[in-house]
Amino acid sequence: MQAYVNSYYAATRNKGADYPMLEEVIDCDVCVIGAGYTGLSSALFLAEAGYSVTVLEAAKVGFGASGRNGGQLVNSYSRDVDVIEQRYGDKSAQMLGSMIFEGANIIRQRIKQYDIQCDYRPGGIFAALNKKQLNGLAEQKSSWERHGNDQLRMLDAAEIGQEIGSKRYVGGLLDMSGGHIQPLNLALGEAAAITRLGGRIFEQSAATNIAYGEPNVISTARGRVRAKYLLIAGNAYLSQDLDPRVTRKSMPCGSQIVVTEPLSDKVVKQLITNNYCVEDSNYLLDYYRITGDNRLLYGGGVVYGAREPDDIEKMIVPKILKTFPQLKGVKIDYRWTGNFLLTMSRMPQFGRVEKNAYYMQGYSGHGVTCSHLAGKLISEMIRGDAERFDAFASLPHMPMLGGRTFQVPLTAMGAAYYSMRDRFGI
Structure with missing residues (x-):
């Protein structure tokens, strides 16, 4: 069972x-x-x-x-x-x-x-970590508006700072037709x-x-x-x-999530003022939101081939602290992994x-x-x-490179390349 x-x-x-x-x-x-x-x-x-x-x-x-x-x-x-x-x-x-x-x-x-x-809860933010990503979000806004989305607003550095209590972002795109x-x-x-x-x-x-x-x-x-x-x-x-x-x-891949202990209303407002969900614009992106009972749910990272990582908390908590250093010492109550299917x-x-x-x-x-x-x-x-x-x-449904034998290392190599581009903003 x-x-x-x-x-x-x-x-x-x-x-x-x-x-x-x-x-x-x-x-x-x-x-x-x-x-x-x-x-x-x-x-x-x-x-x-x-x-x-x-x-x-x-x-x-x-x-x-x-x-x-x-x-x-x-x-x-x-x-x-x-x-x-x-x-x-x-x-x-x-x-x-x-x-x-x-x-x-x-x-x-x-x-x-x-x-x-x-x-x-309505509303989601795509957060940009550099100018290239912000320009990409502006292009996305124009494209989505052409296809009928009239609930979009660009956020500059000051505005995204009012929405998210982190200094990582240079701007973003708010989509009120999203949510969590x-x-x-x-x-x-x-x-x-x-x-x-x-x-x-x-x-x-x-x-x-x-x-x-x-x-x-x-x-x-x-x-x-x-x-x-x-x-x-x-x-x-x-x-x-x-x-x-x-x-x-296709290939199963794993993504990891942790959820903190309950946080006070004051802390929650400092993290995400209007209770929107957030994802950054990296190739290997981080995503997070506040749950219905005031916990921070934070996910990120990909494990190719759907393997269970050795320590989910060790993988995700550094990401949390990079985004929200004010949460140093926060207790993690839940941690798990789940597989999605990559083509x-x-x-x-x-x-x-x-x-x-x-x-x-x-x-x-x-x-x-x-x-x-x-x-x-x-x-x-x-x-x-x-x-x-x-x-x-x-x-066209293209086969995964290298078949079942080599698709995991080849896909991981490609992800590492794009992760490097994210890191240097290129």
């Missing part, structure tokens, strides 16, 4: 249903493998449209990245619209650009419609909404075999699901053996493995909002409108 990791999110999760293990044979319209955001968003949109849906989860709802991430609603993709235009042309940039703010809007709509208690949440509680709330609409969720029910066909037959240790449509949504926690066509073009292009991978079987994965660090968009697109596609799903599916 796989339980939640010992995280702040697991300790503060809303009490709700534990879902049973699959021990029967089920016929349904759609089977979803994975009860993270991609699977939950897909299942919820489809259940709302009247489809019978079954979700299979190997561990617990939100067990993977969806219940371990930084809790930030960051718009766009891991590669922004300007890069998409350069790589894939105007048509792709226009289509994908039209969707870059939709994921966060879906989350806000879900929270309101289903009364999901997940400590939602308790991510596991969002997942649990979405799961509850699915079941209220008649969908079925099974935990501790890993898919062990897929027999593609009409119907698809998905086997678990003690049961089977026969489904007209299959959605594979396991991301970084999907077994590599289930279907190598889905797993071979070579840093763009999400949507596609078909068979006529009536699909996958959505590889958000490369931007999964909170994009996974919710993915659920809407797959529901549109199954209902007969494939245009927006195919805008992603048509992007």
Whole structure:
């Protein structure tokens, strides 16, 4: 039996249903493998449209990245619209650009419609550590405004100093269409909404075999699901053996988070005045925010190949003190790691493995909002409108350099190069 990791999110999760293990044979319209955001968003949109849906989860709802991430609603993709235009042309940039703010809007709509208690707070800051990064944020602002975001404001050094109690930043970009949440509680709330609409969720029910066909037959240790449509949504926690066509073009990577002891209202106001979430503009970025009970949640660093680092606190606390030296001596109450799925292009991978079987994965660090968009697109596609799903599916899915043997060291070498560029502002 796989339980939640010992995280702040697991300790503060809303009490709700534990879902049973699959021990029967089920016929349904759609089977979803994975009860993270991609699977939950897909299942919820489809259940709302009247489809019978079954979700299979190997561990617990939100067990993977969806219940371990930084809790930030960051718009766009891991590669922004300007890069998409350069790589894939105007048509792709226009289509994908039209969707870059939709994921966060879906989350806000879900929270309101289903009364999901997940400590939602609006507003996020992209913080610049040097002039080059600040110029890049100004370009991002112009690009995002062209695609309809009218909630952006540039911050100069004095203004960002009023928002964040750190001397590291030369300016930033405030996006009021961003925000932050308790991510596991969002997942649990979405799961509850699915079941209220008649969908079925099974935990501790890993898919062990897929027999593609009409119907698809998905086997678990003690049961089977026969489904007209299959959605594979396991991301970084999907077994590599289930279907190598889905797993071979991406790589799980780990990110680390710590959460401090509760802080006083005065200290919290000194750290982040208006309770926005923050991420810096480095290639290997730091991200942080204040939780609903006045703790500092701080994450950063990447471990390639999804290995557990030896000492998470040793990795992250120096980052905290570099940003907020006034927190010297602060006690760390929680520390954990979680895996996200990295692609070579840093763009999400949507596609078909068979006529009536699909996958959505590889958000490369931007999964909170994009996974919710993915659920809407797959529901549109199954209902007969494939245009927006195919805008992603048509992007080339490049294999990771060096295959499984060499992708970790090669990717780490590339990250080290960009980290050096961050350090020197070049």
